Amino acid sequence: MTDKAMKAKVRTARLPLQKKRVSLSKESNVFLFMAVPGFILFFIFHTYPALQGIFYSFTDWKGYGDWNFVGIKNYLNVFKDARALDAYIFTFQFAVLSTIIVNIISMLIALGLNAKIKFQKTLRAIFFLPFILSILIVGFIFNFIFTHLLPTLGQNLGIELLSKNILGDPDLAWIGIVIVAVWQAVAFNTILYLAGLVTITEDLYEAASIDGAGRWTQFWKITFPLIAPFFTINMVLAMKGFLMVFDQIVALTGGGPGTSTESISLLIYRGGFEGGQFAYQSANAVIYFVVIVIISIIQLKVLERREAGN
Amino acid sequence: MIGKKTNWPVTVLLMLASLCVLLPFYLTITIALKTPQEMAGNLLALPQSWEFENFSRAIEMTNFFNAFGNSAFVTIFVVIFTVLTNSMVAYAIARNMHKKFYKFLFYYFISAMFIPFPIIMLPIVNQTSAWGMDNLAGLIVLYVVYNLSFNMFIYIGYIRSIPKELEEAAIMDGASTWGVFWKVIFPLLAPMNATVAILTCLGAWNDFLLPLVIVSDRDLATLPVVQYVFQSQFSTDYNLAFASYLMALAPMIIVYILAQKWIISGVMKGSIK
Numbered sequence: 001m002t003d004k005a006m007k008a009k010v011r012t013a014r015l016p017l018q019k020k021r022v023s024l025s026k027e028s029n030v031f032l033f034m035a036v037p038g039f040i041l042f043f044i045f046h047t048y049p050a051l052q053g054i055f056y057s058f059t060d061w062k063g064y065g066d067w068n069f070v071g072i073k074n075y076l077n078v079f080k081d082a083r084a085l086d087a088y089i090f091t092f093q094f095a096v097l098s099t100i101i102v103n104i105i106s107m108l109i110a111l112g113l114n115a116k117i118k119f120q121k122t123l124r125a126i127f128f129l130p131f132i133l134s135i136l137i138v139g140f141i142f143n144f145i146f147t148h149l150l151p152t153l154g155q156n157l158g159i160e161l162l163s164k165n166i167l168g169d170p171d172l173a174w175i176g177i178v179i180v181a182v183w184q185a186v187a188f189n190t191i192l193y194l195a196g197l198v199t200i201t202e203d204l205y206e207a208a209s210i211d212g213a214g215r216w217t218q219f220w221k222i223t224f225p226l227i228a229p230f231f232t233i234n235m236v237l238a239m240k241g242f243l244m245v246f247d248q249i250v251a252l253t254g255g256g257p258g259t260s261t262e263s264i265s266l267l268i269y270r271g272g273f274e275g276g277q278f279a280y281q282s283a284n285a286v287i288y289f290v291v292i293v294i295i296s297i298i299q300l301k302v303l304e305r306r307e308a309g310n
Numbered sequence: 311m312i313g314k315k316t317n318w319p320v321t322v323l324l325m326l327a328s329l330c331v332l333l334p335f336y337l338t339i340t341i342a343l344k345t346p347q348e349m350a351g352n353l354l355a356l357p358q359s360w361e362f363e364n365f366s367r368a369i370e371m372t373n374f375f376n377a378f379g380n381s382a383f384v385t386i387f388v389v390i391f392t393v394l395t396n397s398m399v400a401y402a403i404a405r406n407m408h409k410k411f412y413k414f415l416f417y418y419f420i421s422a423m424f425i426p427f428p429i430i431m432l433p434i435v436n437q438t439s440a441w442g443m444d445n446l447a448g449l450i451v452l453y454v455v456y457n458l459s460f461n462m463f464i465y466i467g468y469i470r471s472i473p474k475e476l477e478e479a480a481i482m483d484g485a486s487t488w489g490v491f492w493k494v495i496f497p498l499l500a501p502m503n504a505t506v507a508i509l510t511c512l513g514a515w516n517d518f519l520l521p522l523v524i525v526s527d528r529d530l531a532t533l534p535v536v537q538y539v540f541q542s543q544f545s546t547d548y549n550l551a552f553a554s555y556l557m558a559l560a561p562m563i564i565v566y567i568l569a570q571k572w573i574i575s576g577v578m579k580g581s582i583k
Binding site: 032038046049053109127148152244250265268273278282288296 | 315317324325327328330331334337341353354398399403412419431456458459487512516518519533534548555558562563565566570573574577
């Protein structure tokens with residue numbers, strides 16, 4: 001026991017009237033001791049680097065050596081940069097498409113798992129399995145599937161579409177990335193929908209079918225409105241995750257062929273670490289941040305209005 | 311909609327769909343056990359004999375046990391420190407939300423979730439290497455600190471649902487705030503601690519980008535980074551590559567098979583919060 005604690009004890013023992021106040025201030029000190037170190041560390045390793053990134057985005061720093069302020073030149077250049085523009089377009093198309101596909105598939109699987117089926121636990125366990133795997137390694141395995149398995153199957157079965165490696169085609173490589181991203185993301189989204197579905201009681205459906213509502217009507221009038229909050233969360237989380245896409249692309253195409261599948265994260269990584277564009281890519285990252293915030297806010301607003309409207 | 315009888319059409323459809331999930335596993339396991347000669351034949355066929363040599367070659371080539379040790383070291387310490395520290399910070403915030411400073415902390419941590427990693431990525435690499443943190447210990451610190459953001463979200467709602475009377479009773483009995491947290495609240499947080507432990511474990515084990523940029527020494531590479539580094543050396547020796555992938559995936563698959571029920575319900579709990 002420390003001296004201080006000893007003294008405090010003696011003091012409280014001596015002055016019973018002040019006991020309450022002393023213990024209260026002691027209590028708030030303990031709370032500060034619990035929270036402040038976390039706050040300081042978070043500031044040092046998260047906020048401070050982010051501020052540094054914003055600071056250097058107004059300079060011409062290469063990541064080493066001298067630097068000068070250049071104002072908003074980096075920002076203007078990002079807007080004029082065809083490669084950056086392509087990365088943004090690719091990332092958005094990929095994210096929007098993947099988000100929609102993931103939500104449709106995982107909703108269907110969740111509805112299926114929630115029905116009266118056999119082997120429910122086993123099937124649930126299988127569908128959740130991709131969630132626990134390294135995205136990078138899954139990407140490498142799918143790389144083999146796209147490069148060797150599918151073309152061989154396509155040739156044997158005489159299906160033209162399958163008989164070539166889609167990852168080698170600048171116009172088709174994105175499909176491979178969508179497939180891998182969806183394959184993995186469906187796991188988590190299914191669990192979220194399932195968590196929503198199990199809260200709906202059967203009486204609701206019974207009442208509805210007595211009223212003569214068909215399954216389609218039941219889904220849109222009962223199921224969907226009740227799991228709407230989960231739909232909102234899923235859309236926002238999936239979209240945000242896909243906008244950051246990195247591992248899948250490294251494993252499948254490395255951004256290629258050419259730069260046809262280069263995402264924003266990959267561009268910042270490459271330009272920043274390999275291209276000596278520290279300041280320039282920092283400006284790009286700031287734009288990226290602003291874009292992600294705007295998209296998340298719009299999504300939340302639109303989807304919340306939907307929920308309220310239902 | 312949900313009758314008393316088993317819905318066979320849905321069962322069959324789901325079983326077919328589950329093949330899409332299982333096929334990559336089947337491929338990984340069979341190819342890891344085949345010889346290069348067999349790769350010329352039907353890729354979907356079962357291996358003629360089990361070729362365990364692929365595994366020993368992969369272990370030797372990628373120095374598997376070293377990478378495994380690195381991944382395990384990072385994951386274990388990240389899980390322990392994340393659960394112990396993040397729950398404590400969340401407790402302090404949850405019980406003082408009426409005060410301005412703690413309210414600010416809450417929104418500070420939560421809003422950080424919207425900051426994409428690439429904006430931090432370039433400066434943090436310089437910062438960690440300047441401070442001698444470009445190693446596994448540095449990686450552990452970063453994970454534990456970054457986890458705060460999401461875990462505040464998970465913990466605080468749960469803590470606020472715990473009645474304060476429990477703590478008041480403990481304080482009456484002479485326990486300090488510190489003691490109350492560890493003896494009363496922390497045990498009550500067990501379900502959330504499990505959720506956080508599971509998500510943290512998966513996150514740390516499978517993460518690729520942070521160890522890739524932070525850790526420069528190759529001997530300190532974690533399993534995903536090793537697969538990436540050796541990708542060009544595996545070249546077209548897919549049996550070797552898949553043996554290596556399988557060994558990197560296996561620990562989490564084994565944990566999943568053993569604790570599948572807890573993992574799914576843990577993730578569900580975290581997501582409903």
